[in-house]
Amino acid sequence: MPTQDELKLQAAQRALDFIEPGMVVGLGSGSTATLFIKLLGEKVKQGLKIRGIASSEDSAKLGAELGIPIIGFDKATETDVTVDGADEVAPGLALIKGGGGKLLREKIVASASKKFIIVADASKIVQKLGKFKLPVEVIPMAEPLVTERLRALGYPSSIRQAKGGSGNYITDEGNLILDCDPMQVADPEVLAAELDGMVGVVEHGLFLDMADLALVAGADSVVEYTPETKF
Template identity: 65%
Template sequence: MQSVDDAKVKAARKSLEFVEEGMVVGLGSGSTATHFIRLLGERVKAGLKVRGIASSRASEDLAVSLGIPVIDFRSVQTIDVAIDGADEVGPHLALIKGGGGALLREKIVASAAKQFVIVADASKVVALLGKFPVPVEVIQLAEPLVSRRLTDLGLHPTRRHAKDGSDYITDEGNFILDCACGEMADPAKVAAEIRAIVGVVEHGLFLNMATAALVADGSGVRKLAR
């Protein structure tokens, strides 16, 4: 039986079909995106010429170690294709992302991409978003205020902690509140309510952003379009 990790590799390998010579490629974060970066590194070693823009320090460090040239938005303002994973993939390619803590930079990279392609295993596809908590990145100073407002909205926030029990701090120096929203009939409404709170930097609802999703299961990889 195919493991989840095998499915992720299969989806990541399929996503290489979106990458062409000379492209600027958005490099996602997390386990599935890591598979993609490693596979892209093999292609670069074989002679493919691309440049990458990373959505986290971890992805940037990995790309550099593999010989993938990494640039930033001072060099270009448009990404040809961004490849990333997701915590949930819902109807119309609505996504929850940020389980790995890189949601802000992931959304910046996705917003600059002509194509935003999700790679995932079949377990990530859901009928309604919300079983996975929605991460909300917040300014440290505002965290108690934001937490209270999220609680008032019925979103059940919990401060994220690192594995050693300390406060989890994002690459940009912020806290994350994970919101146990439950299944959402109207994720756009929830996204708007969260965004309206002063002190919120970004949230993990990626709506109307993905152009395709490559989903791997035991029978192969299927492409979902919005």
């Protein structure tokens, strides 16, 4: 049985099949997306001509270090393909993302993609979203208000802490993240609408009707899931 890291690498490698010369490629964030960026950097060193739009400062730095030309949306207003990871993948390719804290920029890049591809190992497949903590990015001033509203909705939350005990985790845009306690999301669309309507919420980790394809590595192969795939 391959290790989880080996499975992530297999999924990242399959994603390279969707990259063609001249493309603008959205570079995701997180462990599996990082593997994809490293593999893409190797192709660039071998002569592949592409440009990248990164979904985080970390991904932009890594891509630049590997020789990938990094641009912004002022140079191209969409990506041909975006490759990113996910914390959970449910039927319809409904996703929870944001475990790495980059959900705002990840959703911006995903929303501007002609083709949005998820790379993951089989452990990320679920029948219902909610085993993973749902992240909600908030303006610091609004945190107490949003915390109370989430509690009223039945989603108690806590402020994400930075690694190493240095205090609250701060996003690339200077915001806080509230991590909702794990619980099954009965109706993701309804919850997403509630979160979208909360003043002070910048973005949330429900990525619905966005992914076109998920490349999921299991014990025997990398399986392609579409929104129509039966799980």
